[in-house]
Amino acid sequence: MSHQNKIIFKPTGMKTKIFTIAFLLFTAFIFAQNTISGKVLDQKGKPVPGANIYIDGTYDGATSSETGDFSFETTATGNQTLVISFLLFETFKKEIDVTNFKDQSLKLRENVNALDAVVITAGTLESGDKARVSVLKPLDIVTTAGSAGNIIAALQTLPGTQTVGEDGRLFVRGGEASETQTFVDGLRVAQPYGASTNNLPTRSRFSPFLFSGIAFSTGGYSAEYGEALSSVLLLNTQDEPDQNKTDIALMTVGLGIGNTQKWKKSSFSINTNYINLAPYQAVIPQNVDWNNPYQSIGGEAVYRYHFERGIFKFYAAFDAEKFDLNQKNVNFVDPVRTDLNNNNFYLNASYKGDFGTGWQLTSGISYGYSKNKVKYDINDVDSNENAAQLKLKLRKNISNYFKLSFGADYFITKFNENFDDNISIKTSNGYDSNIAAFYTEGDILFSKKLAMKVGVRLSNNSLLDETNFAPRASMAYKVSKNSQFSFAYGDFSQTPVVDYIKYSKYHQFESEKASHYILNYQFTKPGQTFRAEAYYKDYSNLVQYNTRDIQYNSVFNNNGSGYAKGLDLFWRDNNLYKNLEYWISYSYIDSERQYKNFPNMATPNFVANHSLSIVTKYFITDWKSQIGFTNSYSSGRPYNDPNQTQFMNGKTKSYNSLSFNWAYLLTTQKILYFSVSNVLGTQNVFGYDYAKLPDANGVYNRQPVLPTADRFFFVGFFWTISDNKNENQLKNL
Amino acid sequence: MKKIITLAAFLVVVISSAQTQFEQGMGKAFGLWKEGKNTEASALFERIAAAEKTSYLPNYYVALINATSSFNEKDKTKIDLLLTKAQEALDVELIKDQNNAELYALQALIYTAYVVADPMTNGMKYSAKVMEAYAKGKAIDPNNPRIVFGEADYQLGGAKWTGVDTKPLCAQVDKAVELFATFKPETSFSPKWGLDRALETQKNCEK
Numbered sequence: 001m002s003h004q005n006k007i008i009f010k011p012t013g014m015k016t017k018i019f020t021i022a023f024l025l026f027t028a029f030i031f032a033q034n035t036i037s038g039k040v041l042d043q044k045g046k047p048v049p050g051a052n053i054y055i056d057g058t059y060d061g062a063t064s065s066e067t068g069d070f071s072f073e074t075t076a077t078g079n080q081t082l083v084i085s086f087l088l089f090e091t092f093k094k095e096i097d098v099t100n101f102k103d104q105s106l107k108l109r110e111n112v113n114a115l116d117a118v119v120i121t122a123g124t125l126e127s128g129d130k131a132r133v134s135v136l137k138p139l140d141i142v143t144t145a146g147s148a149g150n151i152i153a154a155l156q157t158l159p160g161t162q163t164v165g166e167d168g169r170l171f172v173r174g175g176e177a178s179e180t181q182t183f184v185d186g187l188r189v190a191q192p193y194g195a196s197t198n199n200l201p202t203r204s205r206f207s208p209f210l211f212s213g214i215a216f217s218t219g220g221y222s223a224e225y226g227e228a229l230s231s232v233l234l235l236n237t238q239d240e241p242d243q244n245k246t247d248i249a250l251m252t253v254g255l256g257i258g259n260t261q262k263w264k265k266s267s268f269s270i271n272t273n274y275i276n277l278a279p280y281q282a283v284i285p286q287n288v289d290w291n292n293p294y295q296s297i298g299g300e301a302v303y304r305y306h307f308e309r310g311i312f313k314f315y316a317a318f319d320a321e322k323f324d325l326n327q328k329n330v331n332f333v334d335p336v337r338t339d340l341n342n343n344n345f346y347l348n349a350s351y352k353g354d355f356g357t358g359w360q361l362t363s364g365i366s367y368g369y370s371k372n373k374v375k376y377d378i379n380d381v382d383s384n385e386n387a388a389q390l391k392l393k394l395r396k397n398i399s400n401y402f403k404l405s406f407g408a409d410y411f412i413t414k415f416n417e418n419f420d421d422n423i424s425i426k427t428s429n430g431y432d433s434n435i436a437a438f439y440t441e442g443d444i445l446f447s448k449k450l451a452m453k454v455g456v457r458l459s460n461n462s463l464l465d466e467t468n469f470a471p472r473a474s475m476a477y478k479v480s481k482n483s484q485f486s487f488a489y490g491d492f493s494q495t496p497v498v499d500y501i502k503y504s505k506y507h508q509f510e511s512e513k514a515s516h517y518i519l520n521y522q523f524t525k526p527g528q529t530f531r532a533e534a535y536y537k538d539y540s541n542l543v544q545y546n547t548r549d550i551q552y553n554s555v556f557n558n559n560g561s562g563y564a565k566g567l568d569l570f571w572r573d574n575n576l577y578k579n580l581e582y583w584i585s586y587s588y589i590d591s592e593r594q595y596k597n598f599p600n601m602a603t604p605n606f607v608a609n610h611s612l613s614i615v616t617k618y619f620i621t622d623w624k625s626q627i628g629f630t631n632s633y634s635s636g637r638p639y640n641d642p643n644q645t646q647f648m649n650g651k652t653k654s655y656n657s658l659s660f661n662w663a664y665l666l667t668t669q670k671i672l673y674f675s676v677s678n679v680l681g682t683q684n685v686f687g688y689d690y691a692k693l694p695d696a697n698g699v700y701n702r703q704p705v706l707p708t709a710d711r712f713f714f715v716g717f718f719w720t721i722s723d724n725k726n727e728n729q730l731k732n733l
Numbered sequence: 734m735k736k737i738i739t740l741a742a743f744l745v746v747v748i749s750s751a752q753t754q755f756e757q758g759m760g761k762a763f764g765l766w767k768e769g770k771n772t773e774a775s776a777l778f779e780r781i782a783a784a785e786k787t788s789y790l791p792n793y794y795v796a797l798i799n800a801t802s803s804f805n806e807k808d809k810t811k812i813d814l815l816l817t818k819a820q821e822a823l824d825v826e827l828i829k830d831q832n833n834a835e836l837y838a839l840q841a842l843i844y845t846a847y848v849v850a851d852p853m854t855n856g857m858k859y860s861a862k863v864m865e866a867y868a869k870g871k872a873i874d875p876n877n878p879r880i881v882f883g884e885a886d887y888q889l890g891g892a893k894w895t896g897v898d899t900k901p902l903c904a905q906v907d908k909a910v911e912l913f914a915t916f917k918p919e920t921s922f923s924p925k926w927g928l929d930r931a932l933e934t935q936k937n938c939e940k
Contacts, residue, residue, distance in 0.1 A: 052776035057784050059758040063776040085779065087818055243865060526809035574853065581853060619853065667897065 036096075037071035038104040040064045040084060043447075048086060048108060055098070056081035074098055084108060090400070110448040111400075118451045118478040122488035122520040122533070123220035125158050125570075126213070136214070144615055145628040146659030146677050148714060150203045151214070152193075155233070156632070157613040159533070159568030159585040160218035163634050163655065164606045166686040166705050168201030169193055171606050172218050173537060174564025174591030175230030175514075178497045182233045183225065185313060185350045187366035190387030190413065192233075194296070195321050195342030195372060199686070199705050200288075205319065205344065207271060210302055212238040218568070219516040219535060220488025223439040223455030223472045224393065224407065229494045229514045229539075237302055239311055241267050245722035249273070252280055252715045265306045272299035280713075288708045289335060292324035310353020310361075317346045330691045330703040339375040344368070358397035362407075365390050383417040385498075406440035409459075415498055429502040429552065433463040433495065441472075449478040461495060464509055468493045486520040496543045503552050510558040513541040527574040537564040542595035548692070562593030562601070582616040602648035605687055608634035608655070624665040631658045639687045642700040656682045669720045677712040755785060759922050762794065771802045775818075782822070789830065790922050795822035796839055797924075803846045812850045819843050835924045837870030838879040845887060863887055878916050879924065882909035882931045889934065903938035910935055 036055070040048045047068025054061025060074035074080075076098055084092040089108035125136070140154060147154040152170055156163050162171040169177035182192035184206070196202035215234040225232045241260045249256035254275035261268050277293040298319030305312045321342045326335035350364030367388045374381045393407030416430035441455030452475040460467045474488035493511040495501060501509055515538045523530040542560025547553075566589035574581045588610055592601045611634040619626045636651040644650070661675035678684075686705040694700050758781045766774035775798045782791035799819035803812045820843055827836055844863040847855045867884040870877060885905035892899050913928040 050772050052779055054776075054780040054783070059754070059777070059780050059784060061776065061780045063773045083783070087814055087821075243861060579853070 033073045033075070034077070034098040035071060035073050035102060036060075036082070036098060037069075037102050038106055040068045040070065040086075041105055041107050042089070043107060043110060045107075048089070051084050051086040051089070051108070053082070053084050056083050056093070087111070118445075118449055118476045118484055120451055120453055120474045120476040120486050120488070121484070121522050121531070122474055122476070122486035122518045123217050123516070123535075125160075125216045125218065143617060143626065143628060143661070143663070145630040145661040145675060146632070146657065147630075148675060148677075148712070149208060151206055151208050151211075151235075152204045154208075155216055157583070157585060157615050157630060158216065159531075159570045159587045159611075161587070162589075162606055162608060162611060163632055164686070165655065165684065165707055166199040166201060167606070168196070168203055170231065170233065172231035173535060173566065174562075174589055174593075174604075174607055175537075176497075176604075176606070179228060179230035179494065179514075180233060181225065181228035181231075182235065184235050184315060184348050184366070185237055185352075185364065186224075186234070186362060186393070187348050187350060187364050187391055188227070188387075188389045188411070189346060189348075189366070190368040190385065191344055191346070191370040194319075195340055195344075197338045197340055197374070197376075198327060200325075200708060205298075205317065205346075206235060207273075207300060210237050210269065210271070210300060210315075211235045218533075219537065220472070220474055220490045220518045222453070223441045223457040223470070223490075224405070226409065226437050226439075226457050226459055226470070226492075227411065227435065227494050229492050229512060230537075237304075237313055237315055239304065239313075240306075241269055241304075243722055245720055247271075248719045248721070250717045250719075252713070253277055266304060268301070268303050270299065270301045273297075284709060284711070284713060286709050287706050289326040290324070291326060291337065291339070292322065294321070294323040296321040307353060309355065310351060312351045313349070315346075315348040317344075319344050328703060330689050330701055331693075336377050337375070341373040343371045345370075360395040360397075362393040362395075363391060378422050380420045380422065381417065383415070385416075386412075386414045388412045401445045403443040404440070405443075407438075409435075409437040409439075411435040411437075415502060417502055427552070429505075431463055431498075431501050431504045433461065433501070435459055435461045435495070451476050459493070461511065463501065463504060464495065464511060466510060468511060482525050483521065483523040486518075486522070488516065488518040488520075490516050492516065493541075499550050500543050500545075500556065503550075503554075503556070506552055507556045509543065509556065510541055512539070512543065512558075512560075514539050529570070529572045531568070531570040533568045535564075535566060535568075537591075539563065539593065539595075542593065544595055545597055547597065560593065560595035560598075562591065562595060564589060564591035564607075566590060579619040579621070580616065581618075582614065584615075585611075585613045587611045599647050603638050605637055605639050605648070608637045610635040626663045628661045629658065632656070637687060640690070641688070641702070642690050642694075650688065652685050652687055655684050655686075656680075657684065658682075669722075671718045673714070673716045673718060675712075675714045678707075678710060681710050683710070755781070755788070756922075759790070762791075763922075766794075766798060771798050774798055779822070782825070789826045789833065789836070790920075792822040792826045793835065793839065793924065795819070796843065797926075800839070800843045800846050804849060809850065812846075816843060816846055816850075819846075832873055834870040834874035834877045834880060837866045837873070838877065838883055838924075841866035841870070841880075841883055841887070845883075860891070876912055878909045878912035878931070879927045881905055881912055882927055882934070885909065886930070886934055889938075899938070903935075906931060906934050906938055 040051045040053065042048050049064055049066045049068060051064040052061065053064060053070045055074050055076050058074060058076050060072055060076065062070040062072040064070045078098065079095055080098050082094045082096045082101070084106060086108065088111055090111045092106060092108050136154070144154045144157060152168065155161060155170060160173050164171050167177060170180045171177050172180055182189040192205060193202045194205055213236040217232045219231065221232050241262060243260070244262050245260050247258040254273060256273035258269065258271040275294065275296045281290055281293050296319055298317070300317040303314040322340060324339040326337050329336045346368045348364065348366040350362070352362045354360050365388070369386055371384045372382065390410040391407065393405060395403060395405035397403050411434070413433045416428065418428050420426045437457060437459035439455060439457040441453060444452045446452070453473065455472045457470040457472070458467070470491040470493060472490035474486065476484055476486040478484040492514045495511055496509050516535065518533060518535045520531065520533045539562035541558045542562060543556060543558060544560045545554040545556050566587060569586045570583065572583035589607060590609065591607050592603050594601045613630065613632050615630045617626060617628040634655045636654050638648045639650040639652060640648045641650040657678045658680050659675065659677040660679050664672045666672055684707055688702040688704055691701045758777065762774050762777040762781065765777060775795050778791045778794045778798070782795060785791060796819040799815045803815040806812050806815060823836065823839055823843065830836070841863045844859045844866060847859045848863065867880055870880040871884070874880065885902045888897055889899060889902050891897070892902070910931050913931060916925065918925045
């Protein structure tokens with residue numbers, strides 16, 4: 001301001017001193033007062049109260065009143081920058097002449113990055129810190145009764161999924177389990193599930209506690225993801241662990257130990273466990289005759305390094321599983337023995353960072369190796385799969401209103417299976433597949449209320465010798481403060497499952513195809529979420545064959561088709577009663593297909609028309625306990641009874657399971673955990689296996705497909721050792 | 734000679750008048766805050782912060798006002814706005830200086846506010862962050878009374894249901910009260926708050 005002028009002015013005596021003081025007063029006087037006034041409005045012309053209006057570089061300013069009006073005086077002169085800042089709006093800057101700025105109306109532009117901007121929600125159920133609209137919280141995966149730390153089991157309490165108890169994998173909206181792909185940090189996991197055999201449920205390989213965010217899409221997802229007909233499950237590992245610690249778990253089914261080390265820019269976590277079901281199965285009656293109970297040893301390790309503008313992550317997981325059991329089979333008098341050994345290795349390295357102005361780069365490589373040795377009766381089936389993905393993605397923030405991303409993927413899969421019946425047949429089948437894909441997608445925000453995403457994916461499959469072009473589009477419109485509509489459309493294609501394409505040398509297969517149409521309504525308030533989603537899915541190009549089982553000499557074609565349509569409802573509420581959280585999911589589905597060896601259009605056996613889940617969690621402070629109940633219900637599922645003329649005419653009775661869990665905090669770092677599934681002991685039947693041939697009376701005999709045990713009990717003790725006495729393993733349960 | 738003295742005097746006047754402007758502004762903002770005009774106080778601190786990039790204090794108080802206001806707010810959307818504002822202001826200073834214990838004490842307070850706003854949702858996640866922020870602050874200045882007290886107070890808050898032994902924590906509170914008595918703020922505007930709450934907690938400890 002005027003200080004510099006005063007220094008130049010060199011006073012020499014008393015007189016000048018007086019003069020200077022006078023001058024100072026005088027200057028203070030003439031520089032003093034310019035009034036700046038006006039009104040702050042939003043784009044619709046509504047007043048904005050509480051905005052901070054000031055002249056840049058000075059303290060002169062004011063806060064807008066309830067009517068948006070402001071007025072202040074400034075000693076600044078000439079042309080200055082007027083700044084208006086308010087969190088919900090973009091910061092406004094304008095060059096003004098301070099002598100002549102009165103009663104002006106100023107319009108602020110909405111900050112589209114603000115918390116309440118519209119987000120496209122069609123098809124996507126999110127959990128995590130970064131998710132704006134979170135349906136599940138990260139902790140829910142592990143504190144949901146009945147989930148037993150299995151990510152997939154927790155997701156099965158959400159709408160759009162089917163509980164298929166004898167399989168354990170994710171079945172989404174009339175799709176087979178293989179139609180869902182799992183991605184860790186954007187990279188595909190070729191073998192996301194543990195090893196399994198006939199009618200024994202599997203579980204997810206991933207322990208939930210290394211992941212900070214989960215996005216589960218039941219359809220209409222981004223062009224970034226391909227090779228999935230129904231759904232994608234996106235798991236993101238934590239960028240930064242909390243602290244140095246050691247976790248110890250003692251469970252009725254095994255042991256676990258984990259350790260995390262944190263340095264200035266990097267961190268390392270390792271987690272290992274050994275599971276042996278022998279002691280448990282000795283005590284609790286089983287529906288299955290085990291020769292050797294389920295045993296596994298496994299571990300996961302994550303290393304993270306923070307660069308100035310990016311983060312590098314390295315994730316590796318290994319597990320070895322084995323079990324040996326005798327299963328009753330309707331075709332044989334004696335039970336059939338299955339002896340299984342599986343080794344699985346997964347590696348994933350990724351880098352995500354910013355560069356230049358508004359550019360973001362994501363790149364990575366993943367590799368999965370799975371080796372299965374199965375002895376089925378006297379037959380040996382050995383298979384191994386090598387699967388890798390290379391990925392590069394670039395994203396440019398062109399403005400707050402437009403973002404463009406594009407990228408490329410390369411998938412390599414090598415599979416080989418050797419079959420030996422130890423008498424006469426010895427065969428080997430396999431395939432080699434390379435898929436190159438390119439995609440681009442634009443995110444357009446027209447306003448805080450209207451958003452759109454448009455993309456395409458182009459892929460070329462060398463094995464199938466075909467090129468696919470898949471458009472995707474979605475948009476969302478916010479109708480009021482708390483509610484919005486979204487719509488999504490997309491075309492999806494996927495290479496047929498290994499059961500078919502291992503016979504590629506006998507038949508040239510084509511990709512299976514689906515189109516999704518989804519309409520979503522969502523209402524959110526703090527602590528409350530309601531979603532309703534209607535969808536229609538059109539399947540085409542499905543693989544068909546003409547034999548009872550899939551064989552090398554089956555006659556295959558790609559003429560199958562099908563549809564799925566339905567309605568999914570979800571309600572979550574944390575406000576009803578203090579310390580109580582609950583959610584309710586309901587799904588209605590109508591789906592038919594003519595694929596595999598179906599003689600006509602029919603509902604496949606994994607589809608139940610109605611599914612209902614109710615999940616509750618209640619924290620009792622006086623007992624230092626959290627207790628939870630989950631009730632899962634689904635209506636009967638179809639099965640085919642060869643004694644009847646109509647195909648898939650049978651229907652099982654409905655399924656119900658009530659699970660309970662109780663976590664008790666001995667101290668902050670020591671937790672005792674108890675859970676039991678199917679408390680009521682409901683006798684569930686998943687379906688029926690019929691004999692291949694009729695008996696002497698011409699009747700096909702059957703046996704029910706039952707859970708391996710009616711109930712599952714679990715007791716565990718979890719202990720965290722760290723400097724911070726507040727950390728515990730509640731989230732690992 | 735006279736000339737030089739006068740010039741020197743002028744320079745002093747100039748410098749002190751520059752300080753006065755900062756002091757006046759800060760003083761006025763503290764006045765508004767005392768009157769309960771939190772929005773206006775925060776806005777003035779924000780203006781001072783925009784003009785005085787060398788002092789961490791204006792942004793510190795923007796963050797402190799918004800974080801403490803959130804404790805009296807029930808509307809979760811507003812709490813989110815207040816805490817986002819607080820975090821943004823604090824981030825500006827944390828990027829400039831990672832060796833100021835006061836900034837970590839305030840960071841811990843913001844995280845605590847998240848926990849208080851919704852313990853069921855935020856408890857697990859932010860508890861670790863609260864403790865981490867205090868640990869960072871402690872590494873820089875182990876005798877900062879706000880850090881010593883804050884760390885003990887946060888754990889005492891959870892002791893009801895975690896079953897943590899309160900004795901050593903209460904000893905820390907006593908230590909903090911002593912530290913408050915000997916604490917000398919660097920400038921008249923530097924952080925010096927916290928004694929009242931420490932005394933209150935001390936009383937509860939004695940019960």
